[in-house]
Amino acid sequence: MTFNTFGHMFRFTTWGESHGEAIGCVVDGVPPLIPLSEKDIQPYLDKRRPAQSRHTTQRKETDTVKILSGVFEGKTTGTPISLIIYNEDQKSKDYGEIKDSFRPGHADYTYMMKYGIRDYRGGGRSSARETAMRVAAGAIARKILGSSITIRGAMVQMGDDATAKRDWAQVPKNAFWCPDSATAKCWEKSLDTIRKEGSSIGAVVEIVAEGVPVGLGAPIYKKLDSDLASAMMSINAVKGVEIGDGFAAAARPASRRPLCCQAHQLDFNAS
Amino acid sequence: MTFNTFGHMFRFTTWGESHGEAIGCVVDGVPPLIPLSEKDIQPYLDKRRPAQSRHTTQRKETDTVKILSGVFEGKTTGTPISLIIYNEDQKSKDYGEIKDSFRPGHADYTYMMKYGIRDYRGGGRSSARETAMRVAAGAIARKILGSSITIRGAMVQMGDDATAKRDWAQVPKNAFWCPDSATAKCWEKSLDTIRKEGSSIGAVVEIVAEGVPVGLGAPIYKKLDSDLASAMMSINAVKGVEIGDGFAAAARPASRRPLCCQAHQLDFNAS
């Protein structure tokens, strides 16, 4: 089965546990002659890197990616591209207590029930660390798509506090990737309070793709909406996905909707 | 590619256009020795059948399903099960106008751009009629799951009017499959008004599965949440999917969530 594989023509298989020696992926279906080096992938991993502010997990990792195959003289060759990131923050510690308990809301219990064994040093495969390899594979996909398609993302809601502002230039300037600098400041204070209470809080992320060609994707079970929803929901902790108007569409009579929903803009939300 | 195929171990491939001679599916991966006849499938198709009230599409179809293979002496044999439903309401009519225009919100334009040809007699493959074969395949899946898992569904919101009541006994008793008889009556009036205005309106459906074994599904890219989201989003007009608390989870600090989210109950919403 292809549990650890995502995609159709372009497909990647990820491997590695959060506290193992390394994590990696094999990207198959990349067209030949695409210029590619680690420099095309690393910036996306740097954005994702934890411990850049006090608001995220404090695990220290440089997440330096290395291409092991599929690229020759600076170009893809059409053969599988193997990527690897060595784990640095694997400090041996006493797992005595963790070993015998399950963290609420995590997949530990499910893995134990399903496989009869679990890597108690951390989330193993179900750790958010697995998403680093999606980011790396995504960076290659980004190169293939070219510059006619733009894809932007931002965090637009924390807890029940949503912002309607979309000042994309602000996104990389605050710790929350928020498109509204004022809101980002509020969130900073709120989150400090929540963290002091020993708690955490949910968020909504919005992604906007522009320049998407009409007819991209495949019909029925592999349609773009379906693949996007599947991808989003496979990220740990994601519990909802909306495309276009999403749930708001349910509340509006059809006559008040725009007559022509063109395919060149695609918005979707994942919480 | 497997555009028209859904599933992994149990998988089905659907075929047929809304105004073609027939629609059907091939269900592969069904274990042997499961007692199966058309009588196990027909009741689910009868529930789905259009034109049972004035509130749905008025197309007249009996949707009589026939098993063409994979069953011998009343039992599955482990070989592919071919199901067919002949289309009855294929009346030849003047498509003059429809032929040259695209219906807003439908996939007509996308198909035309992608394939350079479309079946202008109706939605073709993108018609909601395709879902009849999912219902048929689902009826077989239901037989395989056995009685320890219960799955119930209801329409819990129309437009912006949601009901909190879950009186499951009411569901089959009204035209909206609503778990609240009072709300169903309101919806009936509202929808009559909306229909007179020549409009339509969205809805939210809730599905509750109980008795689901811990660890069902596969990890990462094929996890149950991911497969459910993919399946829901592949249904025409579905624009949002929530699992468990869904978007509401974003608004609640972690400390106020139940400590132990057990896997034996799974709720998800699709709008």
Added chain:
Amino acid sequence: MTFNTFGHMFRFTTWGESHGEAIGCVVDGVPPLIPLSEKDIQPYLDKRRPAQSRHTTQRKETDTVKILSGVFEGKTTGTPISLIIYNEDQKSKDYGEIKDSFRPGHADYTYMMKYGIRDYRGGGRSSARETAMRVAAGAIARKILGSSITIRGAMVQMGDDATAKRDWAQVPKNAFWCPDSATAKCWEKSLDTIRKEGSSIGAVVEIVAEGVPVGLGAPIYKKLDSDLASAMMSINAVKGVEIGDGFAAAARPASRRPLCCQAHQLDFNAS
């Protein structure tokens, strides 16, 4: 799993038992705008049809194929093409003896051990009748390939009597599809004798494809040689496959082989 599916971009799923109501297949991945009707498929089925001479199985079938979906106004639409052939020779008879015994060399015993049930009326899925749907799907593939690729086949050996002659014009003129009319006459006599002894005999079939573009197929596990071998071996009774020189290549030092094996000619043998 995709037990009953063959192919990658172009893929078909077959269904149906030898003594069921019908057999059929769903062909997915057919490009749009290919002119297609039953007339493109039927001639290949007519060639395959049993009981055309006394030398083959005497089952009487017209094997009339019907297209149920995927074609609109004489052209493919890019949607799945469903093909069906109704079984005519399903006469009810007394299966008393057959029911409790297994035919040597057939898959009956294997199916019974694997599934705990078998369709004792005939070979079920393992019947050579399943190959009718490959022929039908192949006829569609043939249309897609176009006229620049030619594919020819002939029976070149019966028992230990092989012919070196390749007079392709003779192939459709004798009951053995033999490219040598003199040999065909010998085989006729031999086979009559063998049949009177209540026995049967094996054969070698040669297929020659010309005009195949360099690089057709995919590397490594899906390379053309690999896919062809897999396809051939999945036919009942096939026990050997050779590509190019096949086993003869083992016997020849490399220096005596042609320096440049070009990809525009591809021969393979299947016994």
Added chain:
Amino acid sequence: MTFNTFGHMFRFTTWGESHGEAIGCVVDGVPPLIPLSEKDIQPYLDKRRPAQSRHTTQRKETDTVKILSGVFEGKTTGTPISLIIYNEDQKSKDYGEIKDSFRPGHADYTYMMKYGIRDYRGGGRSSARETAMRVAAGAIARKILGSSITIRGAMVQMGDDATAKRDWAQVPKNAFWCPDSATAKCWEKSLDTIRKEGSSIGAVVEIVAEGVPVGLGAPIYKKLDSDLASAMMSINAVKGVEIGDGFAAAARPASRRPLCCQAHQLDFNAS
């Protein structure tokens, strides 16, 4: 597409070029709780290792395999197992001539035509070096199968000189893995002569599996014969595959064949 992936429930994806930094594979679908370490895999790689005699390629590699994921405290966890072998014999040299010519009988030309780029330092992906990862993945498969199935292989023919002897104890004792010590000595002399002529020669390998359960594999397109043929033909230079009696079966009337071909013994030849 899954060009670089082999298998169904148990499946592996290989990556890496003959002259790249490393080669590797990701093995998915391994059941949990199987005891596994590098010590289970290395002996098979040692057997395969080139340059153990003067009769094979003289490339020097220790082929030391490392497990990067999927094993915790000496047992498999059900998650993907990543294996890596670093290439040692990557000496930088002058590729001046090789760069602009294609080696006869190799896939260089095909890759160039297909992808417009090739790794001219060696066979790249089409190098026999890719088979090292199949051996590694196969070693894991071997652990899963357990001791009730025995699989043995030997080289039984070189050029046109075949041996009928099957003294399995002799196999590991000579440079040809020949089950007949006298024949091995002849081959040694012959091959020295052939090599001095600057030539090479083909061979036939026989593999015998015993204790195979009836019904192993899947029907039709994924039947065991089909998967074995596909796997064998995907190995560079393999041009023919026989199962059981293979081509010899064609030459024998059915009445002279054994009445009951039991599935507990499976022989196949690959040249």
